[in-house]
Amino acid sequence: MSSLIWYIYEFARKTWIDGFFDAKSKEDIAHKPDRFRDFPNVIKENCIGCGSCTASCPSPNAIKLVRDSDNEESTGLIFPVINKSACIRCGFCAEVCPSTPKTLECGENHFIREEFNIIPSKRKYIVDDYLCIRCKKCMDACEVGAIEEIDDRLVVNQSKCISCGKCLETCPVKGAMRGVFVNNLEEQKKIINLTVNTLEKYIESKQDDLIQLGTDKLFLDELKFKPIFDESLTILNDEEVVHEVLEDAINRLKIRIITWDGDNCKKCQMCIPDCPTGAISFDSDNDTIVRDKEKCLRCSICYQTCPFGVIKYFLAKFNLDTNDNDEEVIHISVKASQLAERRA
Amino acid sequence: MILPIGPIHPGLKEPLRLKLQTQGEKVIKAEIDYGYVHRGIEKIMEGKTWQKCIYLSERICGICSYEHTQTFAETLEIISGVQAPLRAQYLRVITNELDRIQSHLLANSTFFKTLDHETLFMHVLALREYAMDSLELLTGNRVNLGWNVVGGVRMDADERHFNAILENLKKIEDGFDRHVALFEEAPIVALRAKGVGVMTKEEAIKGHAVGPIGRASGLKHDLREEHYTYMDEFDFKPIWRKEGDNYARTLNRLYEVEQSIDLIKQAIENMPKGDIRTPVDIPSGYGEWRNEAPRGEVRYMAETNGDLIKRISIRTPSIMNIDSCARYMLKDVATVADAVSTYASSDPCIACTERVAITDIDTGKSAVKDFFEVK
Amino acid sequence: MLKKLKDIVRKSSIHVCIVNCGGCNGCDVELVALLSPRYDLEQYGIYVHNNPREADVLLVTGAVTEQWRDNLRRIYAKTPEPKIVVAVGNCPQSGDVFAQEGGRVLAPVSDFIPVDAAIPGCPPRPSEILEAVLTVAPGALAAKGRAQDARKD
Numbered sequence: 001m002s003s004l005i006w007y008i009y010e011f012a013r014k015t016w017i018d019g020f021f022d023a024k025s026k027e028d029i030a031h032k033p034d035r036f037r038d039f040p041n042v043i044k045e046n047c048i049g050c051g052s053c054t055a056s057c058p059s060p061n062a063i064k065l066v067r068d069s070d071n072e073e074s075t076g077l078i079f080p081v082i083n084k085s086a087c088i089r090c091g092f093c094a095e096v097c098p099s100t101p102k103t104l105e106c107g108e109n110h111f112i113r114e115e116f117n118i119i120p121s122k123r124k125y126i127v128d129d130y131l132c133i134r135c136k137k138c139m140d141a142c143e144v145g146a147i148e149e150i151d152d153r154l155v156v157n158q159s160k161c162i163s164c165g166k167c168l169e170t171c172p173v174k175g176a177m178r179g180v181f182v183n184n185l186e187e188q189k190k191i192i193n194l195t196v197n198t199l200e201k202y203i204e205s206k207q208d209d210l211i212q213l214g215t216d217k218l219f220l221d222e223l224k225f226k227p228i229f230d231e232s233l234t235i236l237n238d239e240e241v242v243h244e245v246l247e248d249a250i251n252r253l254k255i256r257i258i259t260w261d262g263d264n265c266k267k268c269q270m271c272i273p274d275c276p277t278g279a280i281s282f283d284s285d286n287d288t289i290v291r292d293k294e295k296c297l298r299c300s301i302c303y304q305t306c307p308f309g310v311i312k313y314f315l316a317k318f319n320l321d322t323n324d325n326d327e328e329v330i331h332i333s334v335k336a337s338q339l340a341e342r343r344a
Numbered sequence: 345m346i347l348p349i350g351p352i353h354p355g356l357k358e359p360l361r362l363k364l365q366t367q368g369e370k371v372i373k374a375e376i377d378y379g380y381v382h383r384g385i386e387k388i389m390e391g392k393t394w395q396k397c398i399y400l401s402e403r404i405c406g407i408c409s410y411e412h413t414q415t416f417a418e419t420l421e422i423i424s425g426v427q428a429p430l431r432a433q434y435l436r437v438i439t440n441e442l443d444r445i446q447s448h449l450l451a452n453s454t455f456f457k458t459l460d461h462e463t464l465f466m467h468v469l470a471l472r473e474y475a476m477d478s479l480e481l482l483t484g485n486r487v488n489l490g491w492n493v494v495g496g497v498r499m500d501a502d503e504r505h506f507n508a509i510l511e512n513l514k515k516i517e518d519g520f521d522r523h524v525a526l527f528e529e530a531p532i533v534a535l536r537a538k539g540v541g542v543m544t545k546e547e548a549i550k551g552h553a554v555g556p557i558g559r560a561s562g563l564k565h566d567l568r569e570e571h572y573t574y575m576d577e578f579d580f581k582p583i584w585r586k587e588g589d590n591y592a593r594t595l596n597r598l599y600e601v602e603q604s605i606d607l608i609k610q611a612i613e614n615m616p617k618g619d620i621r622t623p624v625d626i627p628s629g630y631g632e633w634r635n636e637a638p639r640g641e642v643r644y645m646a647e648t649n650g651d652l653i654k655r656i657s658i659r660t661p662s663i664m665n666i667d668s669c670a671r672y673m674l675k676d677v678a679t680v681a682d683a684v685s686t687y688a689s690s691d692p693c694i695a696c697t698e699r700v701a702i703t704d705i706d707t708g709k710s711a712v713k714d715f716f717e718v719k
Numbered sequence: 720m721l722k723k724l725k726d727i728v729r730k731s732s733i734h735v736c737i738v739n740c741g742g743c744n745g746c747d748v749e750l751v752a753l754l755s756p757r758y759d760l761e762q763y764g765i766y767v768h769n770n771p772r773e774a775d776v777l778l779v780t781g782a783v784t785e786q787w788r789d790n791l792r793r794i795y796a797k798t799p800e801p802k803i804v805v806a807v808g809n810c811p812q813s814g815d816v817f818a819q820e821g822g823r824v825l826a827p828v829s830d831f832i833p834v835d836a837a838i839p840g841c842p843p844r845p846s847e848i849l850e851a852v853l854t855v856a857p858g859a860l861a862a863k864g865r866a867q868d869a870r871k872d
Contacts, residue, residue, distance in 0.1 A: 029758055030846040035484035035499070039839070058392075058399040059809075060819040085812035088841035090399045090490045095498070107484045108499060116623035118493075120393030120651065159623075183628075183650030238391065351786075352738060352794070353769035357747035359739050359787075380786045381741040387821035400816055406745025406842065450748065469755035476752065486752075487745040487842050695744035 037091040037107035040082055046103040048143040049078035050164035052119045053093035053104060061086040063093060080104065098144045098162045121163035122241065123179035127154045131176040138167035138177055181245070187236035192249045194235070198228055200255055203316050203334065210314055210334060211259050218335050225320060225328035250320045250330055256298040257314040257334070265289055265310045271302040300337065313337040347680065351380050356454055358694040360666075364674070364683055371683045374674035376666060382698040386656055393651045394420055394494055394626060402488045404658065405696040407450065410443040411637035412658075413492040419644040420494045421624065423631035429619045432496035433573040437611045438509070439483060439491055441604035445516070446475040447638035448556070448597040448604075451691040455594055458685040459536050464527060471519045474512040481508050496621030506612045513605050524598055537591035541673040541686030544588055551668025554661045555640025557690055560596040561588035567636035578610055590689040597691075626651055637661055639691055660696035722868065729775075729801070729864050730857035731764045736774035736798070740791055741824065742781030742815075745842040746808035750778060753845045763853060771798045776856050782810035782817045782824035783831065795832040801863035803835040803856060804828075807848060812837050835859055 032038070049065065057063045062083050068076030080093070080103065091109035094102060096119045102110040127138075127147075132154055139147045139154070146160035147167065156167075163179075171177040181188065202223055213219050225246075232242045267289060272280050279295035280302060282288075303313040316334040323329045347366050351359040361377035385404055389397045401416040402409045414436055421427060428436070453468035476486050482505050483489040491497055527533050543553065548561035558565060559582065566582030568574045583599045585592040632645040640661025647654040669690035677683045739747050753760045754767060768774050771794045783791060795804070806828055809815040814826030828834055836855040838848055 026757075030850075032844070033481045033484075035482070036480060037484040037490065056395060058396040059816050061813055083813070084839040085809055085837065086815065087839070088399065088403075088488070088809065088816060089485065090488070091484065092395070092399065092490075109484070112498065114621070114623075118395060120395040122393075122652075183652055351790070352736070352771065357737050357739055357751060358744055359741075380784065381739070381744075381781065382784055382786075382823060383741060383782065383817045384821055384823040385817070388817065388819055390821060403743040403745075403816055403841075406743045406748050409743070409745065450751065454751075466754075466756050469752070470757060473752065473755055473757045486844060487748060488743075693744065695742065 035108045037089045037109060039084055039087055039089060040091070040094055040104040040106040042080055042082065043101075043103055043105065044077050044079040046099045046101055047077065047079040048099045048103075050098060050143055050162050050166070052096050052098060052162045052164065053080050055121065055163070056092050056096045056119055058090065058092065059086050059088050062088065096162075116159045117161065119162050122181055122183065123163055123165075124158065124182040125156050125161055125163065125165075125167060125177065125179050127156060128176050128178055129153055131173050133173055133176065135172060137170045137172065141166045141170040181241050184236050184238075184241065188241070188245050190235050191232045191242060191245050194232060195228060195246060195249045196253060196255075199223070199250075199253065199316075199318060199330070199332075203255060203257055203332070206334075207257075207259050210257065211261060211312065213314075213334070213336055216336075218333055219314075221332040221334075222323070223330040223332060225330055228330075229328075247320050250318045253318050255316040255318075256300070257316060258296065258298055258300070258303065259312045259314070260291055261310050261312070262288070264308055266308055268307070270307070271305050271311070274301050274305045276301065303337070349684065351377070356688060356692065358692070360692070360694050362670075362683075362687060364680060366680065369679050371674060371677040371680060374670045374683065376670045378694075378698055380698070381695050386658060389653050389656050391652055391654075394648070394653060395651075397653050397656070398493060399488075399490065401658075402490065405660070405693055406487050407447050407693055408443065408637045408639060408642075408696070409488050410439055410491065411635055411642055413489070414440060415633055415635040415637075415642050415644045416646075417492045417494045418635065419631050419633040419646045420626055420648070422633055423629045423646070423648055424494075424624045424626045426495055426622055426624045427572075428496045429622060430577075430616045431500075431618045432620045434577070434611050434615050435497045435501060435620065436492065437573055437578070438501075438608050439479070439489065439497075441608045441611075442475050442479050442482070442509070443489075444604050444638045445601050446472050446479065448601050449475065451638075451688075452594055452597055455590070455685060455688045456533070458681075458688040459533065461533060464523060464533070467519065467523045467526070471516050471523070474515045478509045478512045481505060493621065494626070495624040496619070498621075500620050506615070509608065510612060513608060516601075517605060520598075520602065527598070528595075533594075534591060536682070536685065537594065537689075538587075538589060540590045540682050541669075541677060541689060542587070542589045543668065543672045545586075547672040548588065548668065551671055552664040553640075553668040554664055555637070555691075556596045556600060557593055557665045557668070558640065559584040560592040562586045567634055567641055571635065577614070578607060580607065590686055593689045593691075628654075639665060639693055639696070660693075662691075662693040663697045665690050666692045666694075666697060722865065725864060725868070726861045729860045733765045733776055733856050733860065734768045734774050735760075735765055735776045735778055735852075736768050736771045737778045737780065738771070738791070738794060740779060740781040740787040740811070740828070741784030742808065742810045746780040746810070749842045749845050749848060750780070750807065753849060758845050758849060760849065763849075765852065765856075771795075774798055775802055775860055776852070777802065777804045777832075778807050778852075779804055779811045779828050779832075779834070780807045782814045782826040783828055784824055788825060788831070791828070791831045801860055801867050803859045803863065804832055805852060805855065806834050806837040808843060809839060809841045812839065815841060 051065055054063045054065055064081050066081050067078045070076045091106040094104040094106035094110040095112045097104045144160055144162055146157045148155055148157050167177050168179055236242055269282055277295045277297055279292045281290050283290045300313045303311040314334050314336055319331045321331055345366055347364045349362040351361045359380035363375040364371045365373040389400050398413055398416055401412045404412050449468050449472040453465050456464040480486045482501055483491040543561045545562040548558050548563050564582055564584045568580055574580045585596050626648055628649050630647045634641055634643045643659040645657040673686050674683055677686055737750055806812050811828035814824050817824045818826050838851045
């Protein structure tokens, strides 16, 4: 009996009746704590357009940098746009954003300001002190003040650098500011060795053509880039890095070639004592001059010494370019050295 | 006859196909079809910087997402030779144990659901919400926490957070006493769970069972014993049982929740002051680290190339547990309904499991094979 | 009169089936959390079913893996009309972090079956899912039901 009364008492209460007829979830289910990382909030005006948010985002389609169209007063603003259907709400973009105040706000993550660099980057920006002309244009271009002047030298502070690459664009001297790939140094070395060896072998195979070449003529040739590129990719599987390393190596490469026309040789042996490495020797059994290619430095002293023009000396230069079919090719130009002319 | 269960919802929300060989109502043998959620996350991680990979490692598994980030971070800390500051280690312990609480409560509530014990299912799931609240308050998200970074944790916590967590833990403890009593004393769960799906110690060793599933069968093995933070700073002893049936597995998980609450209290009480993050410079190298996830041992083997991840291999606990479930627990189960609840009691997490696809070079066909076949 | 009654019934009793077609499981956990007394999905007349043949709403999570290529279409075909599909989380919408080099996913889901609504987030909070399902599902179901009735007449 008592339980029945209890039931009536329990169910007759107003709150119970209210709850029964108006069943709703309580409001606190929609309450989000302060730290809740919602989709990042973008404040356009603060953006410096460095792109560290896009570089750091783990989701491939989540952040895009866009630019407003220009109007009469000013150029358009650059700012990030968040794609909500790809954003994973990790808040990493707000954490790495280097602008003050931050462009991206997300939970409490935009309060994080680490003293050390956390932006993922393949490149490390360094100043080549030998080439730098100290114009300090990069210091003005740097949005985060990462380039400092220490003892009259410009130095990039790696813990502040956000790897945006603006200094590289403004630098007037080619090569003074450089973005180098700090990882995979061994692989990069291998790729450069491979390129040099391949190109050298190719030129050596053209020796017959070179001997016929006149002193003021150019020997032009093309070599396909694709096979070298593909072979390099087997060493290091990163197209961006490989392409840049190859381009750098090819454009800078100069190969000196020495040809030896044995028929004209009068065996005067003048070249033998002049050779700094002892690469040239006289083979008395066969009565010939022998040149050891492995030892040869290609210093051209023998070419300058030889009175009969047996030895010829060429310079080969390379340039990576696209041809008419939009294929990448290596342009090779070889010309005879002018040293002999000058001597005469 | 062969009775297929799944791939949609074989007792849980995740897709997997159970093929039960039945004789009348009795289940004699079970076979498991994998491969419904293979996404190739290890391959995605290759060639990415560690800053990104830690968010990718979270998305291996949604239930125990935290432990993956911690193991990833600790693997890279091993490679770089830097250890996280002590305060960060304590904060990691708090988050880890909160994650364990919510995972165990979810696993148990799923088990009660498969027993059709709706009351306990609802009560346990309601308790889990307090753990989720604490996680959200502390880290900023409910599931994919984004809390760990290599060299520490992302944000500091203060008194406000600790008090809120303690309050939530109090609520879990209160409810716990009531509901565990409901579970331990009332005959209805014991009738369906005691002596069902028994796995002996020998079978557990043969099937490489880990975590609470192995511990319920008498394997006294908890990797938290070997972890440096737990070893030096905490008072910790693994919980284990001998029976090896569904009841033991469920009870083992419930007591581990109690233990986790105790560990969090210890951590908050002794919380040291100091930094929460150190800079790390990751060289090229190889490192591996094991940790106790809610479901057992998770192991990361990573090879780095500077800041980039060259190759990563992850071993998660669920694959051993699901396989030992199919081999040893699901033989001679009295009814099909018991088979489903046995499967749920082994706490399978399929999203963890499926990362390996084996391609037959001759035919070009690829399939996700089970652990024993690969071995 | 009958039509109105049908509308009311369709709006107030919604059966939901969760289809995980290859995600990280996070969204599914949040959907399970919706069943808990705090969110209590069932008070809104939504019942979580595990059978696509009885469902009105398919809640699709996950980024469509290889094995789901055909199965997803089959599940959709088996669901009775009127039916709507709600994509929960980012995976079914864009593939999330899996839609990059090395991943083996075929996202988005809309390539396979028509999607009526999408809830962004990785994973979305239970309250967000609840809000979205409640705003979209009853109206869309009623509208689809009417269109189906009109076709029959």
